[in-house]
Amino acid sequence: MNSTDLSRLAFAAPEPQPEWSPFFRGCAEGRLLIERCSECGHAQFYPRGRCIRCMGGVAWAETTGRGRIFSFTIVRVTRDPRFKPLLPYTVALIDLPEGVRMTGLVLPDDLSVTIGTEVTAGFVSFIDDAQSAFPIWRVSGFR
Numbered sequence: 001m002n003s004t005d006l007s008r009l010a011f012a013a014p015e016p017q018p019e020w021s022p023f024f025r026g027c028a029e030g031r032l033l034i035e036r037c038s039e040c041g042h043a044q045f046y047p048r049g050r051c052i053r054c055m056g057g058v059a060w061a062e063t064t065g066r067g068r069i070f071s072f073t074i075v076r077v078t079r080d081p082r083f084k085p086l087l088p089y090t091v092a093l094i095d096l097p098e099g100v101r102m103t104g105l106v107l108p109d110d111l112s113v114t115i116g117t118e119v120t121a122g123f124v125s126f127i128d129d130a131q132s133a134f135p136i137w138r139v140s141g142f143r
């Protein structure tokens with residue numbers, strides 16, 4: 001995939017799940033959201049609707065949209081036809097300073113990322129729902 005060609009990221013929105021809807025809508029607004037506990041302040045991702053530490057209520061909180069690669073893999077083979085146009089691509093575990101770890105695609109896919117590389121979230125709309133988007137990660141400083 002050309003590092004600036006986002007048209008190959010043409011994914012349909014996932015099956016609607018109420019707990020994920022605010023996350024995808026936040027992405028469409030350019031905001032990367034996580035859940036934060038209203039009782040103990042614990043941050044968590046993916047959304048669960050309740051704090052996994054104290055079972056308290058949670059609210060959506062905006063992150064800086066920045067992170068650092070904890071680990072990554074380069075995907076060279078896939079059976080999923082949706083991902084074949086992307087090959088090879090980088091999938092990483094990204095640690096956010098807010099205290100959560102997310103999984104995501106990293107661009108540019110020049111296979112040059114390393115553990116510790118700083119990345120910034122970008123957002124791509126689902127092809128069938130302009131009100132929802134998903135995050136991709138770009139090496140910081142790359143446009």
Ligand SMILES: [Zn+2]
Nearest residue numbers: 037040051054
């Ligand atoms: Zn809590």
